[in-house]
Amino acid sequence: MTEILLKNVIKAYGTVEVIHGIDLAVNSGEFVVFVGPSGCGKSTLLRIIAGLEKITSGEVVINGEVVNHIPASERGLAMVFQSYALYPHMTVYKNMAFGLENSKMPKDEIDRRVNEAARLLQIEPYLARRPKALSGGQRQRVAIGRAIVRDPKAFLFDEPLSNLDAELRVTMRKELAALHAKLGGTMIYVTHDQVEAMTLADKIVVLSGGNVAQAGRPLDLYNRPQNTFVAGFIGSPRMNLMEAKAVANGSGYHLNAGPQTVEVPSVPGLSDQSNVTFGARPEHIEIVDEASADVNATVELSEQLGGETYLYCNVDGLPQLTVHQLGQLPVERGETIHLRFDRAQMHLFGADGNVIANGISE
Amino acid sequence: MALAQTTASDRSVTAFLTRKREGGQWHWTDVFTYIYLFLGVLLMFGPVVWLVLSSFKTPAGLLEFPPTLLPLGQIEVQVEGYDDPLPLFNVTMEDGSVRELAQIRRIGIMSQMVDPADPGERISVPIAAREPIREMRVAVENYVDPLERFNFLRYLQNSVVVTLVSTLITLLINSMAAYGLAIYEFKGRNAIMLFVIGTLMIPVTIILVPAYLVVTQLGMVNTLWAVILPGAATPTGVFLLRQYMLTIPKDLIEAARMDKASEWAIYWRIVLPLSLPAIAVLAIFSVMWRWNDFLWPLVVLTRNEVYTLQIGLNAFQGELDVQWHYVLAMTVVTLIPVTLVFAFLQRFITTGIASSGMK
Numbered sequence A: 001m002t003e004i005l006l007k008n009v010i011k012a013y014g015t016v017e018v019i020h021g022i023d024l025a026v027n028s029g030e031f032v033v034f035v036g037p038s039g040c041g042k043s044t045l046l047r048i049i050a051g052l053e054k055i056t057s058g059e060v061v062i063n064g065e066v067v068n069h070i071p072a073s074e075r076g077l078a079m080v081f082q083s084y085a086l087y088p089h090m091t092v093y094k095n096m097a098f099g100l101e102n103s104k105m106p107k108d109e110i111d112r113r114v115n116e117a118a119r120l121l122q123i124e125p126y127l128a129r130r131p132k133a134l135s136g137g138q139r140q141r142v143a144i145g146r147a148i149v150r151d152p153k154a155f156l157f158d159e160p161l162s163n164l165d166a167e168l169r170v171t172m173r174k175e176l177a178a179l180h181a182k183l184g185g186t187m188i189y190v191t192h193d194q195v196e197a198m199t200l201a202d203k204i205v206v207l208s209g210g211n212v213a214q215a216g217r218p219l220d221l222y223n224r225p226q227n228t229f230v231a232g233f234i235g236s237p238r239m240n241l242m243e244a245k246a247v248a249n250g251s252g253y254h255l256n257a258g259p260q261t262v263e264v265p266s267v268p269g270l271s272d273q274s275n276v277t278f279g280a281r282p283e284h285i286e287i288v289d290e291a292s293a294d295v296n297a298t299v300e301l302s303e304q305l306g307g308e309t310y311l312y313c314n315v316d317g318l319p320q321l322t323v324h325q326l327g328q329l330p331v332e333r334g335e336t337i338h339l340r341f342d343r344a345q346m347h348l349f350g351a352d353g354n355v356i357a358n359g360i361s362e
Numbered sequence B: 001m002a003l004a005q006t007t008a009s010d011r012s013v014t015a016f017l018t019r020k021r022e023g024g025q026w027h028w029t030d031v032f033t034y035i036y037l038f039l040g041v042l043l044m045f046g047p048v049v050w051l052v053l054s055s056f057k058t059p060a061g062l063l064e065f066p067p068t069l070l071p072l073g074q075i076e077v078q079v080e081g082y083d084d085p086l087p088l089f090n091v092t093m094e095d096g097s098v099r100e101l102a103q104i105r106r107i108g109i110m111s112q113m114v115d116p117a118d119p120g121e122r123i124s125v126p127i128a129a130r131e132p133i134r135e136m137r138v139a140v141e142n143y144v145d146p147l148e149r150f151n152f153l154r155y156l157q158n159s160v161v162v163t164l165v166s167t168l169i170t171l172l173i174n175s176m177a178a179y180g181l182a183i184y185e186f187k188g189r190n191a192i193m194l195f196v197i198g199t200l201m202i203p204v205t206i207i208l209v210p211a212y213l214v215v216t217q218l219g220m221v222n223t224l225w226a227v228i229l230p231g232a233a234t235p236t237g238v239f240l241l242r243q244y245m246l247t248i249p250k251d252l253i254e255a256a257r258m259d260k261a262s263e264w265a266i267y268w269r270i271v272l273p274l275s276l277p278a279i280a281v282l283a284i285f286s287v288m289w290r291w292n293d294f295l296w297p298l299v300v301l302t303r304n305e306v307y308t309l310q311i312g313l314n315a316f317q318g319e320l321d322v323q324w325h326y327v328l329a330m331t332v333v334t335l336i337p338v339t340l341v342f343a344f345l346q347r348f349i350t351t352g353i354a355s356s357g358m359k
Helices: A042-050 A094-103 A107-121 A136-148 A167-182 A194-200 A220-223 A229-235 B013-017 B029-054 B059-062 B141-149 B150-184 B190-202 B204-217 B233-248 B250-258 B263-274 B276-292 B293-298 B311-313 B325-348
Strands: A005-013 A016-026 A029-035 A056-060 A077-080 A154-158 A188-189 A204-206 A211-216 A240-249 A252-257 A259-265 A275-280 A285-287 A295-304 A308-314 A320-326 A334-339 A346-347 A355-358 B071-075 B086-092 B099-107 B110-115 B118-126 B128-132 B134-136
Touching: A005 A042, A016 A042, A016 A211, A029 A042, A029 A194, A042 A077, A042 A154, A042 A188, A077 A136, A077 B250, A094 A107, A094 A136, A107 A136, A136 A167, A167 A194, A188 A194, A188 B276, A194 A220, A204 A229, A211 A220, A211 A229, A229 A240, A229 A275, A229 A346, A240 A259, A240 B190, A285 A320, A295 A320, A308 A334, B029 B325, B059 B071, B059 B325, B086 B110, B099 B118, B141 B150, B141 B325, B150 B190, B150 B233, B150 B263, B150 B276, B150 B311, B150 B325, B190 B233, B204 B293, B233 B276, B250 B263, B276 B311, B276 B325, B293 B311
Parallel strands: A029 A188, A029 A204, A077 A154, A154 A188
Antiparallel strands: A005 A016, A005 A056, A204 A211, A240 A252, A240 A275, A252 A259, A275 A346, A285 A334, A295 A308, A295 A334, A308 A320, A346 A355, B071 B134, B086 B099, B086 B128, B099 B110, B110 B118
């Protein structure tokens, strides 16, 4: 069982700092997903843990040992690369045995482990093949097999599913989750796909521009985003984020966005005349009658998926709103509907982007 | 690829050699292409074919004018009282009869002849009245004599040893240098590479004397090591291999690092096998360079038993007399190994990177 700690890790290329002091704890047996848009530093952070990148300052601690100066080969971690990085001149068997041969393991033990991993991943029929004779999904399994035969302290995955087609990605995702349940090892997984992050992770670390935007359990991130970045990044389709000005009005506030006004009760941290951003997820916008509506909207596009319906609505003075409704909805393009933001699920962020309230009680 | 694409109708040789553009009609570009290709073949293969054919000619056949394509030579006979063999002619005598006579010498338009059967009598005939007697004879002795009498097998052995050993050393140390310059990132990497390539601009002739002094100091003169070692590190080889190794995906190296591979294991088990096409190219070059090397061996090898083939060939070239028949025959012998090496390794030249297993 392995614990990984990052203490104020900073990475700079020359004068350009790309990781700005990250503190992070990966607990033993945890499946941690680094997620973020391209260029946010998630892969760099993974490579720092792997030992493939040197850090500029800070500490990387694995099981209580500072490993800053321990090379990748001696950290005892295994990594699955985005490109799979299978050795093209070796058979699948050799690919998986290579790491074990390097640690001078006896032949029959290597044989036993490779066959066991092959059985686990259902790649036994391909052991004698070269990687080029395998499909993308099979290569992916071999790459994972190469990691698990080593029985490493922790598994590192660098966007392992991004080269697969959509269907296979879903299958492999499930298999990875099952694998984690079976092996129980510490896993760190990098992806830009927040669905992968939500489905796989015990803990999600959302990275933005070389900083941790928020780290926590998937649903915590979903329910209680700490800033607009996480609010916009987690959840698909995105949360509707609207900029407004808070104006005190009696016991509560008016959020004025252009000609629209949304009334909210008094919220600690919200002050008069401040710029705020309020957010509502598509499923937290209700279609109501005109009297109780916050805004009136024109349906721009309606996506009927059978089991659920997405409406893309134009509201004067606001960005386009996405509304999610269960079931089938007889709404047509150009129709006017009346929308109300569910206050209990409404998020309020200050001008600096940090949260003021997740859910406003009425 | 082109071969794989030929259809069944293209299988016969004639059909293959008269293939045309689409439509099967002769187009001027077809004609032009064939003329161009024919000239190219003539230019490339003509001299080689000429060399091989000539290597089977007798000394007299070589001197014949106009030259003949096939090993056709005038018959020479040994006549009593004359040291050298004399060329044989059919001579039409004044009375119209034809006799076989050997020519002693030519004086102006007259020729002094002798009857081999009756060496005492000399006969003068006009040169117009004689006709050389020629025969088609393959002069195998051009090959046999040098190999048996002149120690050429020893030269051949020396050449093989020099070529093999130095090619192995070249491949090993060049690939190691290339590995360092391609896989590691460090300050001054490009400067070092430039420096290595820069040495290409210094011709061998300039460093001949200093290199000779070093070799002498090391006591290697007249040993094969004197030929093998100084040329083992080639800037061309380092450059070639390094550029190729740069194309090996970095992920593979990092995957190997994660797989606990030592630097040596990464070099020997990952990078070298993946660089095989480039290594084959360098091997071919190295074999050709070493096999054909002349100037440096000439300087450091002065004793007959350490001669390489090229130096041995030079020995046939006296100050006054060149034994062309031997030179030509042994040139053919020296060409054979290089041709074989090229024939067997050339498929590597065209092989691209072995499918990298990357997407």
